[in-house]
Amino acid sequence: MKVLVRYLVVLAWMICICCVPAQAQTPPPPKVLVLYDTPTGTTYDKIGFAYSIMLRNLLGHFDAQVTLAPVAGYTAGTVNAYDATFYLGSAYDFQLPAAFLGDAASTAKTLVWFRYNIWQLAWNPAYNFTATRGVSFSALRGMNAAPSAANPTPGFFDTIQYKGKAFVKYYTFNSDGTVSADPDVGITAIADPTKATTLVTMTNPKTKETAPYVVRSGNFWYVADAPLSFIGPRDRYLVLADLLHDMLGSPAAESHKAMIRLEDVNAWTSVASMKTLTDYLHVKAIPFSIATIPHFTDALGIYNNGVPLTIPLSQASNLKKELNYALARGGEVVMHGYTHQYAALRNPYDAVSGDDYEMWNIVANSPVAEDSQAWALGRLRAGLTELQSNGYTPVAWEMPHYQGSAAAYRATPQVFPTTYQRVVYYTSDTPNFTAAVGPDMAVGQFYPYIINQDYYGQRVLPENLGNFEYALPGDPTANVVYTGKDILTNAQYALTVRDGFGSFFFHPFLLEPAYGLPALADLKALVTAMTKLGYTWVAPSGLR
Secondary structure: OOOOOOOOOOOOOOOOOOOOOOOOOOOOOOEEEEEEOOOOOOOOOOHHHHHHHHHHHHHHHHOOEEEEEEHHHOOOOHHHHOOEEEEEEOOOOOOOOHHHHHHHHHOOOEEEEEEOOOHHHHOOHHHOHHHHHOEEEEEEEOOOOOOOOOOOOOOOOOEEEEOOEEEEOOEEEOOOOOEEEOOOEEEEEEOOOOOOEEEEEEEEOOOOEEEEEEEEEOOEEEEOOOOOOOOOOOOOHHHHHHHHHHHOOOOOOOOOEEEEEEEEEOOOOOHHHHHHHHHHHHHOOOOEEEEEOOOEEEOOOOOOOOOOEEEOHHHOHHHHHHHHHHHOOOEEEEEOOOOOOOOOOOOOOOOEOOOOOOOOEOOOOEOOOOOOHHHHHHHHHHHHHHHHHOOOOOOEEOOHHHOOOHHHHHHHHHOOOOEEOOEEEEOOOOOOOOOOOOOOOEEEEOOOOOEOOOOOOOOEEOOOOEEOEOOOOOOOOOOOOEOHHHHHHHHHHHOOOOOOOEEEEEOHHHHOHHHOOOHHHHHHHHHHHHHHOOOEEOOHHHOO
């Protein structure tokens, strides 16, 4: 019955007086300004704001106090009120205020500049950029040639080298002749090695060219592209996530934790499958979590001969048996929605718990009709009450299929101090995706490490590696296979983030004999391999 849906981040000083133990002083959280472009009349008017939200979320790992602001409204001296400023150059040739350019040329505070419009600073002799920073900017580069059916992959600077890994940027030549990619990069060079250095390089495999990807001159940083576009588990997004430690002067020891979550566990989940998984993880002393749907609903009777069926947790004897057995052996409950489906709507599949979206109308790509914080709070509290009244205390919340409305996301931290998920963010709390120009945007984001507070106020534990997917008969979504080897490769890339996690999930129904899958053997191989990589397995409740 299960449908798979694709889920396609200290300077201590010591005082010692008369042998009193030294006290480490924790520095205050950094104060950060994020500036973004605000073009008008284009399809991508909101992309700068979307990127600023994503960057703000990563900065939540560092407890940063973040201000998001359009660069067009910048006033002279503003950078001096912040420990670090990030300018997201997302709109080509967006005209920057002279006040910002003047401060960017002279400030001693940390300034990180991404991709576009650096020429307004570097090519204006009034700012003496190259002499001051030791960096020259020569050009903007994109595709080597126009893609076509005859030459669909002409190439670009798509490979970033970092910590021994090649991070390859996303690129797809679509059947209609369009391209899904973000190829534009700024080409810089080190003019004065005593002032500047190249920290990360990028290559153009077709032309064999190499150029700086990240350069640094004191507290001035330049990143050649927009690493928040087309993000993935092997993408240069991880390079940014790691370098933020250096940009903010916030060191972190090398530490790599791993987590596994058993997904979509509900009243219909096989007891035998759950017992097999629990026994294996328990014997290996691996803590794990169970993403539990407390209130099973088959609103259209899809699996009950056309008769609507509801199974509250109080009547879900098998589910309670599974949870009790798992909790005694290292498992923890994560609340995964209330019903994990929405009313009697095929949203988009069958209105059955675990298959459909709950807090987002995916069919219309809009909030549900009742959407509000009050409505979302009602469902959050109903599910929590159902779990608690049956003796279970969830350690975290996970949004069904990782997507809810802005109201639902903002409601979540009012009930759950911790979430364990990926998140979709919107450039408006009431998004309009159909506007002819300047439409709102929705961006999905995963994290390589814990985010202490995101844009919606949530504390987010990471799931960054993905999940096992097999081609299943009768499943219209199962046309992509994602193997344990794929997840392991993702885990190897995650190690480049100095405090990065390796976190994935697994559906117990994959063990059902009717499917005949090697899922258990694949899971065991992945766990063994990740352990050999140096990951330490942890439980959500143990993360502070």
